[in-house]
Amino acid sequence: MPRAFITGVSGQDGSYLAERLLSEGYEVHALAYSSEPSPSCPGVVLHRGDLTDIDRVRSLLVEIGPDEIYNLAAISSVARSWQEPDLTARVNGLAAVGLLESALQAQEATGTAVRFVQASSAEIFGEPASSPQNEDTPLRPVNPYGAAKAYAHLMTGVYRGRGLHAASAILYNHESPRRPPQFVTRKITSGAASIARGEADAITLGNLDARRDWGWAPDFVDAMVRAARADEATDYVVATGEGRTVRDFVVAAFRYAGISDWERHVRVDPALVRPADPSDLTGDATLARELLGWHPSVSFDEIVGRMVEADLTRA
Incomplete structure (x- = not known):
């Protein structure tokens, strides 16, 4: 039975992702803060902890030996990132890099390839010079949230160079009743x-x-799953255009x-x-369509x- 590890499972995307993986027969493990509610979908093996406790998370990953890791946990509010920029840097940036290193160490310890997906954000582009944006658009974040996400995004590429199947999904706004x-x-x-x-x-x-650029959250979760399972790892803009x-x-x-x-x-x-506040964030998901067969529905x-x-x- 394949195993997956999710951070941010109690959020909108995490809940849809957990349901998707469970329906596919995965053993789903998830990390959640002690104050977070338990996942709404039964079957998730929940581990209480703090993503910024890198040593604890690293031990947990080596113990679980997941095939796929999805890092969705973040200070998700841009407004809050202005109020708590230091916390945003630790959670959205440093903790994400710690998880990348943990994934690589788990891969080396188990001898089994680990596929890692970083939930990046269109906010890494900040106030772009042109629209729509694609994977080659320069990173110019204009808020603490975007800056921390940009660091994690760039480090995902660094770990890809170290032999980890690490993909960065540059997610544009995506919504649902959740x-x-x-x-x-x-x-x-x-x-x-x-x-x-x-x-x-x-x-x-x-x-x-x-x-x-507003899309449907389950569609964006589908893009992340496709990115994890693609033959080659790279960065993908996920947007409606x-x-x-x-x-x-x-x-x-x-x-x-x-x-x-x-x-x-x-x-x-x-x-x-x-x-x-960026005035226009609209994405060009051509690469995701061509390489992943993904499209908004x-x-x-x-x-x-x-x-x-x-x-x-x-x-």
């Missing part, structure tokens, strides 16, 4: 649902003009909730605008609709 409520997309869809039910009158947002603004997301969400006059229900607070409008429907149902 997206935590502190993210702007869920704030929008849950807010639209609340207004539609008459429970609220307005939501407060930041920059409505920021343009992002379609840029939309936050305003577009708002319009779609309110339309699905049956509200036409969305402007009356949306407030803009300058305090919610990030110190440095859910349209932007359908993603928003599924999220709003789930928020209406939750109530």
